[in-house]
Structure formats: C-alpha cells, structure tokens
Amino acid sequence: MLGDRRLRRDLERWEQSGWVTAPGARAIRTELGQSGTTLSLANVLAVLAAVLLCLGAMTFVAANWQEMSRLGRLVLLLAMLAGSYGGAAWLYGRGLEGFGHAATMLGCGSFGASIMLVAQMYHIGGNPPDAVLTWGAGTAAAAILLRANAAHALAIGLAGLWGAWETALRGDAFWPYLLAWVVLFAGLALTTRWRAGFHLLALSLTGFVISLGYLLAQGHRHDLVLLIGLAGMAVAAFLGPTIDRFLALSRPALVYALATAYAGLFAMQFLEGLYADPASNTPWLAANGMPLLALAVTSLAIILGALFLANRSGNRGLLWVAYCCFSLELIGLYFKTLGTLLDTSLFFLVAGLLLAGLAYLALRLHRRDLAHREA
Amino acid sequence: MEKAMSPTRWRALLAVALLQAAVLGWMVWDRASLISQGREILLATDPVDPRSLFRGDYVILNYALANAALPAGAPVARAGDRIYVTLAKGTDGLWSMTALAAEQPTGLGADRVAMRGRVESVWPDGDKQQLRLAFGIESYFVPEGEGKDLERLVGTESLAVVVAVADDGRAAIKGLRIGDQVRYDEPLY
Numbered sequence: 001m002l003g004d005r006r007l008r009r010d011l012e013r014w015e016q017s018g019w020v021t022a023p024g025a026r027a028i029r030t031e032l033g034q035s036g037t038t039l040s041l042a043n044v045l046a047v048l049a050a051v052l053l054c055l056g057a058m059t060f061v062a063a064n065w066q067e068m069s070r071l072g073r074l075v076l077l078l079a080m081l082a083g084s085y086g087g088a089a090w091l092y093g094r095g096l097e098g099f100g101h102a103a104t105m106l107g108c109g110s111f112g113a114s115i116m117l118v119a120q121m122y123h124i125g126g127n128p129p130d131a132v133l134t135w136g137a138g139t140a141a142a143a144i145l146l147r148a149n150a151a152h153a154l155a156i157g158l159a160g161l162w163g164a165w166e167t168a169l170r171g172d173a174f175w176p177y178l179l180a181w182v183v184l185f186a187g188l189a190l191t192t193r194w195r196a197g198f199h200l201l202a203l204s205l206t207g208f209v210i211s212l213g214y215l216l217a218q219g220h221r222h223d224l225v226l227l228i229g230l231a232g233m234a235v236a237a238f239l240g241p242t243i244d245r246f247l248a249l250s251r252p253a254l255v256y257a258l259a260t261a262y263a264g265l266f267a268m269q270f271l272e273g274l275y276a277d278p279a280s281n282t283p284w285l286a287a288n289g290m291p292l293l294a295l296a297v298t299s300l301a302i303i304l305g306a307l308f309l310a311n312r313s314g315n316r317g318l319l320w321v322a323y324c325c326f327s328l329e330l331i332g333l334y335f336k337t338l339g340t341l342l343d344t345s346l347f348f349l350v351a352g353l354l355l356a357g358l359a360y361l362a363l364r365l366h367r368r369d370l371a372h373r374e375a
Numbered sequence: 376m377e378k379a380m381s382p383t384r385w386r387a388l389l390a391v392a393l394l395q396a397a398v399l400g401w402m403v404w405d406r407a408s409l410i411s412q413g414r415e416i417l418l419a420t421d422p423v424d425p426r427s428l429f430r431g432d433y434v435i436l437n438y439a440l441a442n443a444a445l446p447a448g449a450p451v452a453r454a455g456d457r458i459y460v461t462l463a464k465g466t467d468g469l470w471s472m473t474a475l476a477a478e479q480p481t482g483l484g485a486d487r488v489a490m491r492g493r494v495e496s497v498w499p500d501g502d503k504q505q506l507r508l509a510f511g512i513e514s515y516f517v518p519e520g521e522g523k524d525l526e527r528l529v530g531t532e533s534l535a536v537v538v539a540v541a542d543d544g545r546a547a548i549k550g551l552r553i554g555d556q557v558r559y560d561e562p563l564y
Contacts (some may be wrong), residue, residue, distance in 0.1 A: 089380065
C-alpha cells in the first residue's frame with residue numbers, strides 16, 4: 001500500500017540518521033509485513049477478472065438454457081459454485097492468497113447469479129430486496145469465514161443496496177439495516193481489520209444517518225443527524241486513545257462524524273427553507289425559533305473546532321473535510337443572503353472578524369504550548 | 376512455493392460452498408413443494424412486456440386484484456405491510472377477490488382461498504385508502520423473443536395464470552392459460 005511504501009522509505013532514512021535502532025526498524029518492518037495482504041496489481045486484476053467472468057457466465061446461461069430441464073439447470077448452477085470454491089481451494093493451497101480471494105469472489109458472484117436464475121426458473125417475483133439480502137448474507141459468510149477482503153467489500157455493498165432498496169420501497173427509515181451493518185463491522189474487526197473495508201462501512205453508516213434527516217418526521221429531522229454527528233465527534237475525540245487500543249479507528253471516525261454533523265447543519269440552514277409551509281409562507285427556521293445566524297455561528301464553531309483539532313493531531317482527512325464544510329458553508333450563506341446586500345456584507349464582516357479572532361486565539365495557544373515544552 | 380492449506384481454511388471453504396448450495400437447494404425445494412402441494416386457482420391477467428438484462432425475456436403480469444381499497448375507518452396501511460386477500464371461484468372458473476384482511480382468515484371452506492400479499496404503495500382517496508398489492512407472481516419468464524409473441528396473442532385470446540396457493544397463503548406460478556390451453560407447464564425439477 002502507498003502508506004506502507006512511504007513508511008519503509010522513511011524508516012531507512014531514520015535508521016541511517018540513528019533515530020531508530022536497527023532492531024527497532026526490523027520490528028517495525030515485520031509488523032508492516034503482517035498488516036493484511038498488500039493490494040498488488042495482480043490481485044486487483046484477478047478480482048476484476050472474477051467480476052467479468054461472473055457477468056459472462058450469468059448472461060451466457062440466461063441466454064442459452066431454455067433447452068435444459070430445470071434439474072439440469074440447477075446442476076449447472078451448483079457446478080459453477082463448486083468450480084469457484086474448488087478453484088479457491090487450489091489457489092489457497094498453492095499460497096496464492098490474492099488469487100484465492102478472487103476465486104472466492106467469483107463463488108459469491110455465482111451465488112448471486114444462481115439466486116436470480118432460480119427465481120427466473122420458478123417465476124419468483126417476490127420482494128427483490130429479499131434476494132439481495134440472501135445474496136449478501138451468503139457473501140458475508142464467505143468473507144468472514146475465509147477472511148476474504150474483496151468478498152467483504154461486496155457484502156458491504158449488497159447490504160447497502162438492500163437497505164437503500166427497502167428504504168425506497170417503504171419511503172421510510174429501514175432500521176434492520178443497522179443489524180446487518182453491525183454484523184459486517186464485527187466480522188471485519190474479528191478477522192482481517194482491512195482499513196478500506198472500515199472506510200466503506202463508515203461511508204455506508206454516514207449515508208444511513210444523513211438519510212434519516214430526510215426520512216423521519218416528513219423529512220424534518222436534520223437536527224437528529226446533527227446530534228448523532230456531534231455525539232460521534234465527541235466520542236472519537238475524547239475516547240480516541242481508548243478506542244484505538246482495540247481498533248485504530250478514532251481518527252477516521254472523527255472525519256465521518258464531522259461530515260455527518262455538517263450534513264445535518266447544512267440541511268437545516270439551506271434546505272429546510274425550501275420545504276417551508278407554503279400556506280403561511282413562514283420559513284422553517286423562523287417557525288422553529290431558530291435564526292439562521294445562530295445555526296451559521298454553530299456551523300463555523302464546529303468547523304473551526306475541527307480544523308483546530310486536525311492541526312493539533314495531524315489528522316489530514318479531518319483537515320480536508322473541515323475545509324470542504326467551510327467552503328460549503330460560505331457558498332450556502334452567500335446564496336441564502338443574496339439579494340439583501342447589506343446582510344451579505346454583514347455576514348462576511350462577521351465571519352472575517354470571527355476568523356481573525358480565532359487565528360489570534362490559535363496563535364496564543366500555540367505559543368503557550370511552545371513555552372510549556374521549553375520550560 | 377508450495378504451502379499446504381490449513382485444515383481450518385479447508386473446513387471454512389467447504390462450509391461456505393455447502394451453505395450457499397443449501398440456500399439454492401432450499402429455494403428450489405420450497406418452490407417445488409409449494410407448486411405441487413398448493414391449492415390450484417386461476418387468475419385473469421394482462422401482460423406488459425419489459426426485458427431483464429440478465430434474466431432474458433419476461434412479462435409483467437398485471438392482476439385486477441392488485442388494486443384494492445380499504446374502507447373508511449380501516450387501520451392505516453403502510454408500504455411493506457403483509458395483507459391477505461380472500462378469493463372465491465366464479466362461474467367462469469376464474470377467481471376474484473371478495474375480502475381483504477391484515478390477518479390470515481380461517482375456515483374459508485372449499486370454494487374460497489386466502490392469498491398472502493404485500494402492500495406496495497398506499498395513497499388516500501377521499502376517506503378511503505387505495506392500495507397497490509403484490510403477491511410475488513408478477514413476473515413470468517419466457518424463452519428469449521417470445522415475450523412479444525405472448526403479448527400479441529393476448530389481443531385475440533384471454534390470458535389467465537395458473538397459481539398454486541399454499542396453506543400459509545404464499546403463491547407461486549404453475550403455468551399460463553391462453554384461451555383454453557395451458558402453456559409453459561414445466562415439470563417441477
């Protein structure tokens with residue numbers, strides 16, 4: 001992985017300058033070597049090949065099997081499964097981990113294709129998300145039991161598809177998704193602890209929480225999104241070292257929590273007005289006794305707090321997401337106050353003064369920090 | 376470099392393959408037993424022809440009983456709710472809806488059957504609630520290219536679906552009846 005390579009290079013330099021002892025460097029290298037399988041180009045290509053083979057098999061079978069009996073078709077599907085897992089066994093046995101995982105992925109894809117084709121054979125029209133759930137559960141079992149990261153990514157994607165589909169069909173929040181999420185999270189934490197997998201899970205959960213704002217209470221629960229985001233930020237910031245003792249995830253968690261909190265604030269400030277009661281023509285914010293200014297100040301305070309935290313802890317992800325939120329906030333406020341030029345200029349004046357004040361505060365804190373260290 | 380695979384991994388691989396195969400086997404067994412043991416009824420339908428990219432041609436079967444209304448004062452229905460329609464056999468051999476309930480009705484007798492469905496959508500209509508229902512028997516897969524033929528046939532002939540209804544109300548398609556002839560009556564396995 002990219003980070004690994006850079007660390008290895010730096011390590012060599014540090015060892016030469018005598019900052020790291022030779023046994024220390026060796027220990028670090030060993031640990032790097034153990035941190036999961038490296039995502040080599042060959043493995044990536046093998047997974048892509050598995051995906052294509054699966055699509056090819058599915059379309060070929062669907063187009064060519066009218067002449068076969070139902071039993072014959074079933075045998076063909078089971079042979080496809082057996083072939084994939086047999087291939088996986090052969091590859092794992094030769095120490096080709098990455099290729100074995102690709103074959104596992106092919107098996108999971110065949111499983112999904114088989115579900116669709118059995119549904120076709122027996123004209124099962126049922127609830128399509130149920131088929132996605134069955135596919136996802138079989139894939140999750142394979143991913144967890146075989147410690148196969150690519151299959152885990154597929155399972156996370158299928159769980160997301162299942163949740164989104166059910167949500168769309170019901171037009172309401174779909175809570176059972178959280179159960180699937182917990183299973184996939186626990187499965188990953190107990191097996192490979194693949195970081196990209198955790199990012200996918202965090203992204204899914206962020207999407208789920210943000211969607212709650214648009215689904216609950218006729219789409220007016222963005223305050224709940226904000227609260228969940230803030231709670232996540234607080235937990236990640238204050239309990240970081242404790243969390244990291246089990247799983248080193250508090251830093252990325254902080255980033256996703258900030259994105260969640262700001263998504264809630266953004267909707268409250270700039271989208272709620274669109275859904276205002278047209279009869280009374282009262283903007284939602286005013287109707288709920290929440291002036292835009294208070295929300296804007298809250299947003300800026302959270303964003304600046306995050307920037308401050310990012311700088312102190314060297315969390316680059318947090319830094320960039322905070323910058324993005326800051327830009328969105330400025331753009332949103334600009335459009336919101338457009339037309340009342342006085343308001344716009346007043347806003348930029350206030351924001352500018354606020355930033356200047358915070359910059360001064362940051363400088364003071366930085367100096368105090370330095371003084372502390374030198375003393 | 377030859378590395379032997381650990382016995383744990385062997386077992387895991389075998390477990391995954393057997394689990395996934397068992398799920399498929401169960402799907403087939405469940406369907407086959409439903410079709411062979413379920414009560415046979417005949418429902419009038421009219422087809423629409425879409426196409427599924429991976430699954431070949433299929434026709435969407437549209438049933439009159441998919442549109443139902445709940446009377447004023449009935450509990451509020453939501454998309455995803457389970458619902459049971461009671462069907463009775465008419466003089467023409469076709470079955471039609473006589474009642475709608477949230478719980479499975481019992482003691483229906485020989486000339487009635489309760490079929491389980493799902494509420495797809497709900498919209499208000501005065502003080503009534505209009506429902507769109509689905510029963511899992513809305514897609515019929517035909518050999519490639521025959522979807523259009525089927526649709527053309529329907530202009531001249533009446534189309535009905537032979538449906539099997541299990542004791543718990545689940546429904547499965549057994550075949551199609553065009554005019555007086557049952558078509559696509561495939562063996563179970």
